[in-house]
Amino acid sequence: MVISSTHILFFSLLLLSPLMVVSRFWTIFTYRHVYIRNDLGNGTLLTIHCKDQHKDLGVQKLNYEEEFKFQFKSNLKAFIFYFCALTWDHKLSMLVVFDENRDAHFCKDLKWSVTKYQTCLFNCDTQKYDRCNHYNY
Template identity: 35%
Template sequence: MVSISKLVLPILLLLIIFVAFQFKGGESGLFHDKVHMHIFNNLTNGVKLTVHCKDKDHDIGAQTLNFGESYNFVFRPGTVVESTLYFCGFRFNTEFYFFDVYDQKRDDFFVGKDCHWEVHESGPCRLNVLDKPNSIECFPWNP
């Protein structure tokens, strides 16, 4: 029978405990929780909004929304380097705009698992959930 070193056994036990805590509840603590993105058409006078979102590796696709409809997708932010960036193109009234709907450095603390945006003619507004519940922060379109 092979004897296990007195040092190896405690290390293995600690490793098993660490892994068990990381995977508790079916979600891995090694990764950020998934973010559920919700982009609502809040344009006045029934204006239709076409939204097309992507990051450097994933094209979520385009969708046309009537007033009050939403464009939704789910993703998992980066773990080691917080650099996840999702950007969208918005087309309405023959105008075209861009905006970064998820910038991990900007949004990670504010949105948690749900990121809600309302699109207005003047720009997108984020509904803050974590830091100031029920508050809205509006941003200008990207230049």
């Protein structure tokens, strides 16, 4: 029996298709991590209060270069949305640290840097903090 290259290609794609589907939806099967780092400058305390629609993560106080980390597992039944209130030097800013519509297929770990002028999300494709939200004071 002779097997043509077309048959080999077809069967290879058939065997690989489940892996492609699983890799597309890897976030469903793993924990997601969110990191928020105080990059405001030496001596500036960052206070963070994060929550989602069901869970309050409490108030965290971060000194310069410290970070707060939390994790969660995606849920097929519910939409996941985490937001945080950020305060420092009598200023308040709100930050959506995870929005399933926006971040479902972005980097597995979401790393935020909080500076005096903006919050920036680390982009695992470019290896830079290049997804930034500027403050409007």
